Amino acid sequence: MKKTVFAAxxxxxxxxxxxxxxxxxxxxxxxxxxxxEYSLEDVAGHDSLEDCWMAIRGKVYNFTDxxxxxxxxxxxxxxxxxxEATEGMTTKGYGRDxxxxxxxxxGAYQVGILSSKP
Ligand code: HEM
Numbered sequence: 001m002k003k004t005v006f007a008a009x010x011x012x013x014x015x016x017x018x019x020x021x022x023x024x025x026x027x028x029x030x031x032x033x034x035x036x037e038y039s040l041e042d043v044a045g046h047d048s049l050e051d052c053w054m055a056i057r058g059k060v061y062n063f064t065d066x067x068x069x070x071x072x073x074x075x076x077x078x079x080x081x082x083x084e085a086t087e088g089m090t091t092k093g094y095g096r097d098x099x100x101x102x103x104x105x106x107g108a109y110q111v112g113i114l115s116s117k118p
Contacts, residue, residue, distance in 0.1 A: 035113055036111065036112035037112055037113055037114070038053075038055075038060045038111070038112050039115050039117055040055060040084060040114070043082055043084075043114075046082055047081045047082025047083070048078075049064075049074050049077070049078050050064065051064055052064050052077065053081065054080055054084075054085035054088070055083070055084045055086075056085050056086050056089050057089075060111050060112045060113060060114055061106060062111045063081075063109050066109055072092075084114075089102075
């Protein structure tokens with residue numbers, strides 16, 4: 001009898017251990033509270049200067065209100081609206097990255113994160 005109780009005790013705690021290990025190893029979705037996921041197809045629906053979204057380094061931004069404030073003319077930004085635009089940010093179209101201040105100012109325009117689905 002004692003053996004059975006001991007075996008049940010071991011079985012119980014090893015299943016708890018297995019469940020905990022599974023939980024720890026399962027990748028969790030990194031959506032913060034209130035954060036929305038968008039696909040590249042969603043972003044593609046906002047491809048004009050009047051409605052300009054971009055996906056940059058896994059985040060999705062609505063830069064429509066920023067475009068008039070951008071130091072360079074809108075025509076340099078326009079081709080990147082509705083697209084994955086990390087290259088636009090890191091090259092400015094001529095091979096030079098934006099300043100750290102420029103990267104930091106993007107936060108105010110974030111609307112969500114890019115989903116891993118196409
Ligand atoms: C993704 C498409 C974009 C392109 C192709 C682009 C291109 C350019 C160009 C040609 C200049 C002027 C030349 C220069 O300063 O070297 C410039 C400057 C600047 N851009 Fe953009 N830009 C883009 C997006 C953005 C975004 C999304 C922001 C911020 C929300 C931004 C912020 C700035 C700032 C602050 C400057 C002044 C220089 C600096 O801090 O690097 N740009 N950009």
